[in-house]
Amino acid sequence: MNAEWFQQQLALKRLSQRLLARYLGLDPSAITLMFKGKRRMQLDEAARIAEFIGAPIEDVLSNAGLVLEGIRSKRINIVGHIEHNNRLVEDEVSTQDTFIVPSNIPEGTVGIRVLNTLSPLHRAVLYFRKENIVDAGSIGRLSIVTLPNGEAYLAYVDRGTEPGLYNLKFIGVEGCDKSVPSGGRPFPLDDVLLKNASPILWIKP
Structure with missing residues (x-):
């Protein structure tokens, strides 16, 4: 999990982790755990995060570590x-x-x-x-x-x-x-x- 990349994307759009959590219907603590690598991002969450921050889905997947695991x-x-x-x-x-x-x-x-x-x-x-x-x-x-x-x-x-x-x-x-x-x-x-x-x-x- 490349938390720094996600935090940079949020900052560029003047968005917060709390707003992201609300958009995903999650508790803010779930976002914190996800960015710390203690909670795995789900595929549907990756798609919605891509929409929220306006980034390509492949960038979200790769920075979440979802592309190369068990393939x-x-x-x-x-x-x-x-x-x-x-x-x-x-x-x-x-x-x-x-x-x-x-x-x-x-x-x-x-x-x-x-x-x-x-x-x-x-x-x-x-x-x-x-x-x-x-x-x-x-x-x-x-x-x-x-x-x-x-x-x-x-x-x-x-x-x-x-x-x-x-x-x-x-x-x-x-x-x-x-x-x-x-x-x-x-x-x-x-x-x-x-x-x-x-x-x-x-x-x-």
């Missing part, structure tokens, strides 16, 4: 891409390439490429294993979610006000966009039904 080469199918509105578009023909992934990536994992210039994840490859349910591991994490109309999106998932309902927060989306399922309403989406949700397992810049 190996593996052939992964790239099955689609994320558009500017965070919608997942499945490619008609999947491509396959060799990627560096963590050793614990499960079988059945596929990749999607982010093509959203507004997102800190632009051009990154995200790995996930598609689930047919709302995976409990997707709560509080960046995930691929499918709405009742069958459209799939990249979003952070939190529990809604009632059982079976969920709140979605999108990154790299400005204002309203009538091409997204909110019907032009501002983000985030609150108390929506989901067909399934699959957490992002790894991010390759």
Whole structure:
């Protein structure tokens, strides 16, 4: 953990660790422990930190020490891409390439490429294993979610006000966009039904 780099990035933007903690929904002590190397940064946290400080995701990952730990080469199918509105578009023909992934990536994992210039994840490859349910591991994490109309999106998932309902927060989306399922309403989406949700397992810049 290169804490000095993170502190410099916060200082350049005139931001504080407390504001970062609030943005991530964490106690300020969790940020302190993370910068001291006593708490491991999670991948979804890295993506949100990149958005918060306006830095490339690869810089956040490398300075957090998340790039080179426990990795190996593996052939992964790239099955689609994320558009500017965070919608997942499945490619008609999947491509396959060799990627560096963590050793614990499960079988059945596929990749999607982010093509959203507004997102800190632009051009990154995200790995996930598609689930047919709302995976409990997707709560509080960046995930691929499918709405009742069958459209799939990249979003952070939190529990809604009632059982079976969920709140979605999108990154790299400005204002309203009538091409997204909110019907032009501002983000985030609150108390929506989901067909399934699959957490992002790894991010390759």
